[in-house]
Amino acid sequence: MSVVSSIVQLILALSALIILHEIGHFLAAKFFKVEVEEFGLGYPPRALTLFEKNGVKYTLNWLPLGGFVRLKGETEDQDAPGGLHTANPWARLMIYLSGPLMNLLVGVLIFAFMYTQTGAPDLTRVQVVGVSPGSPAEQAGLQDGDIITLAAGEQITSTDKLSQTIYSHLGEEIELGFMRGEQIYEVSLVPRENPPEGEGAIGIYMNYPLEAVGFFGALPYGAQATYYYSIFLLSIPGEVIRGAIDPGFARPVGYKGIYDAYQYVQQQEEPVPGSPISLNVLRFFASITISLGVINLLPIPALDGGRILFTLPEIVIRRRIPLAWQNVINMISITALMALFLYINLLDFTNPIQFP
Numbered sequence: 001m002s003v004v005s006s007i008v009q010l011i012l013a014l015s016a017l018i019i020l021h022e023i024g025h026f027l028a029a030k031f032f033k034v035e036v037e038e039f040g041l042g043y044p045p046r047a048l049t050l051f052e053k054n055g056v057k058y059t060l061n062w063l064p065l066g067g068f069v070r071l072k073g074e075t076e077d078q079d080a081p082g083g084l085h086t087a088n089p090w091a092r093l094m095i096y097l098s099g100p101l102m103n104l105l106v107g108v109l110i111f112a113f114m115y116t117q118t119g120a121p122d123l124t125r126v127q128v129v130g131v132s133p134g135s136p137a138e139q140a141g142l143q144d145g146d147i148i149t150l151a152a153g154e155q156i157t158s159t160d161k162l163s164q165t166i167y168s169h170l171g172e173e174i175e176l177g178f179m180r181g182e183q184i185y186e187v188s189l190v191p192r193e194n195p196p197e198g199e200g201a202i203g204i205y206m207n208y209p210l211e212a213v214g215f216f217g218a219l220p221y222g223a224q225a226t227y228y229y230s231i232f233l234l235s236i237p238g239e240v241i242r243g244a245i246d247p248g249f250a251r252p253v254g255y256k257g258i259y260d261a262y263q264y265v266q267q268q269e270e271p272v273p274g275s276p277i278s279l280n281v282l283r284f285f286a287s288i289t290i291s292l293g294v295i296n297l298l299p300i301p302a303l304d305g306g307r308i309l310f311t312l313p314e315i316v317i318r319r320r321i322p323l324a325w326q327n328v329i330n331m332i333s334i335t336a337l338m339a340l341f342l343y344i345n346l347l348d349f350t351n352p353i354q355f356p
Contacts, residue, residue: 010262011065015042017103017289018066021296024102025069025095032091035072035082042067071095078323085323089314096307103293104226110286112215112222117275119210120221124157125149127209128178135195135203140187142178142204149184150177159206166191166201176202226290233294248354254345257353258288264355301326301333 019041029036035055040046042061050058073083084092128146131138148156151165152174166174170193177186191201213221239245253261265280272279296304306329314320 006263006266007259010259013285014258014288015065015067017106017285017292020106020289021099021103021292022067022069024098024100025071028095028098029069029071029084032087032095033082034084034087034091034095036069037072038068038070040068040070075327076323089311093308093311093315096304096311097297100293100296100304103289103296104230107226107229107286107290107293108219108222110222110282110289111225112218114279114282114286115213115218115221116215117272117279120213120218121208122211123208125209126156126159126162126206128204129207130205132196132199132203132205135199136189136192136201137203140176140189141185142176142187143180145180147179147209148176148206149179150175150186159208162206163200170201226286229287229290230294233291248351251347251353252344253353254341254348256345256348260348260352261355300337302330302337303333306330306333 022039026036026039037055038057038059040059040061041050043063043066044061047060047062050060052058071084073080073085077083078085080086084095087095126148128137128142128144128148130144131142148162150156151162152169154161154165156162156165170191173188173190175186175188177184179185189202192203193201195201195203236245236250240247240250262281262284265284266278268280270279297308299305299309301309310321310326
């Protein structure tokens with residue numbers, strides 16, 4: 001794929017994710033009857049007005065990445081009828097939440113589609129996905145693909161259950177039951193008390209077997225994957241502080257860093273060869289949209305999370321933070337965020353992120 005083609009694809013995809021974020025705000029504003037003055041594709045300055053419907057101007061703007069929604073009374077005229085700040089604070093809270101939640105929903109849908117292509121894990125069964133040479137498992141005849149059903153008389157329904165059972169019988173002979181195809185087998189082995197480094201007590205690598213699943217059946221798995229990725233993002237600062245993650249791999253990236261990562265994932269081996277669409281690319285954009293959702297929920301002024309923070313006092317103690325104060329704080333935050341954004345983009349050139 002040419003550089004120009006990759007850049008165009010990346011711009012279109014990122015713009016789509018940002019526009020979906022804004023559609024979330026737009027739909028929530030409409031639902032709570034807050035007037036929308038403009039829905040813009042791209043960022044100002046305005047190139048042209050595409051059309052106007054129900055009082056909303058739909059515009060095309062010169063800066064091509066993303067879009068925006070401008071609500072009545074958003075930054076001034078706090079008492080404007082039908083404006084954002086005359087709406088119930090719970091309505092404002094939902095309007096602010098709706099953009100990030102739309103990004104997270106898109107992540108769920110992308111992951112769900114991926115599961116329809118790869119299969120979803122059956123979390124009630126444990127499959128052998130590797131056997132170490134010379135290990136008790138190899139000597140007992142276990143092979144890749146075997147489904148372990150019993151260990152020391154215990155029914156095995158999870159990887160944790162299998163590990164706990166094995167490690168509670170170190171140095172003791174135990175019976176292991178497993179399925180290979182439609183056949184059921186039983187073997188004896190002794191879990192090692194001091195296995196070689198990098199190997200477990202019986203010398204297997206295990207995972208959950210994959211089963212074909214339809215799109216609606218895949219939605220809970222998509223939600224679970226989105227949840228775990230969100231938790232991972234929030235845990236990164238703590239993991240860096242305690243040294244579990246190299247700061248060089250954890251730092252934010254700008255446009256060039258995103259492009260470099262996009263190029264990298266395109267070169268990786270696909271989990272399902274012959275899939276009609278690159279699952280690596282889908283996973284990449286799922287991570288981007290979830291990151292947009294999570295970052296926007298952080299309690300930072302000028303982001304949706306900051307606006308939520310400004311709304312909470314009105315809900316909790318019935319006192320509104322003056323709009324003039326909010327605007328000043330938001331402007332300071334925007335300036336700081338822009339400076340950070342420029343610094344991160346500069347780092348992409350002076351200290352490019354390294355990939356494994």
